[in-house]
Amino acid sequence: MGAKTSRPSCTCCSCFSDCGGRCLLRLLLGVVYFFPWKFGSVERDRTHLEDEPNTKVVKGIVTSCGNDYGWIDDCVFFSTDVVIGAMTLRAGDKVLAFVEEDPLSRELKATEVCIFSVQDAPKEADSKIKDLSACVSNVKKNIIYIADEYHFYLDSITKAILGFMPYDGDWLDIEYSVVQGSSKIIVHSVKATKRRRLEEAHVTSINRREGTLNHSIFFTLDSLHLPLGYTPFVGHMVSVVMVQSMRPNYSWRAISMSPVTEAV
Template identity: 65%
Template sequence: MVREEKKREANTKIVKGTVTSCGDNYGWIENCVFFSIDAMIGPSRLRVGDKVVAFVEEHPLSYDLRAIEVCVLIEDDRPREAYSKIRELSVCVSKVRKDNICLADEYYFYLDSISKAILGFMPYEGDWLDIEYSLERRSSKITIHSLKATKCRHLQEVCVTSIHEQQGVLNHTIFFTFHSLKCPVGYTPLVGHVVNVVVVQSIRPNYNWRAVSMTPVNKLYRLGP
């Protein structure tokens, strides 16, 4: 059966499954999720029996499932060439250019919708990530096999202590940026708001943590000013 990994919105989710049928231009995952060849991420064509991760949308009326992005799930016991051996690394994000994520000024990878949903947030310069990856031959580009924040914490009832332009601070110790912060629809944090947050380890001058999502504690805050 298809296993739900993480919900994105009311009618979208990330699933893992097996390709059960595949033609020249389309196929099915577990006989219930349809995908077209345009949804495939990566150079390899899918085959029956392939394990995949898919970003799936559910039609609001018919409830049909359709994958809009599909990529092969690489198993740890799959034979690989020496240069593509999976390695583990804790590393700092050195630069973010759209979906091009640079690591320690040495390697880079592209963050697609699937890996972004699994990670749960958009990386920011200074974030520390734990990755499993393999090197691509004669390239500084790497293939990501797993991705997570090195340290992640859930904090209850912290206070927004300052906001300046597109950045802010919680409890004078945790920073956030508006363009990389997930909030409930219609909510805008203001100084003095008490919120629950998810924070990840992220290094910048005077701070060691970055808030990646925020939910107001007081319902009166939910619609903003």
């Protein structure tokens, strides 16, 4: 499993052929059909698979692959012996996967993977899935409040796939269904409305736990992903990943930051 930590440019995966592949595909699609779904992650028993609190069914895209392993959405690892069906997986393929989270390392690993196509999705004219682009109004632990109208629980697997912990003011694109008679929603997929990478930026201010980059990008140390042992200071040149976020005088929030090493 030493190859797990490296993500080379894609070569074809040698997929595992299984006579039970069609049965599993029907099982996965049965899960999709039972719960309203549209091109996003799905969940069995609302939040978790029964008796498997660290497992979810998700839909994603193969972002890299090798001869005996691959990655879904750059964050879910899978080995080719868990791929079902004779079709060869390639980067860009849409897949359905059972994903487990290691309770200690928090790493995500797929235990079963099968390719997904638009034709596999059930056609439901009265689908209750809704799309929403909204601003986070409040965050309490892992409960995300949207526009003071809805709220949802952000489980660790969805958070890992999202790539960051939402913060007050962040804009999110959400596919959801409403829990009848409640302000709670079931989230099927969530992503930042806008996400950008900036290769070079200067730390222009830091006040207690908050700061700015280039006088125009906001960050808070409490929600910023940093390399182990690194602490930003005013004047540092850094590369950042940022998301659209609404805050007085700012429209972007940095979610990760790493120092730019100057060439000697």
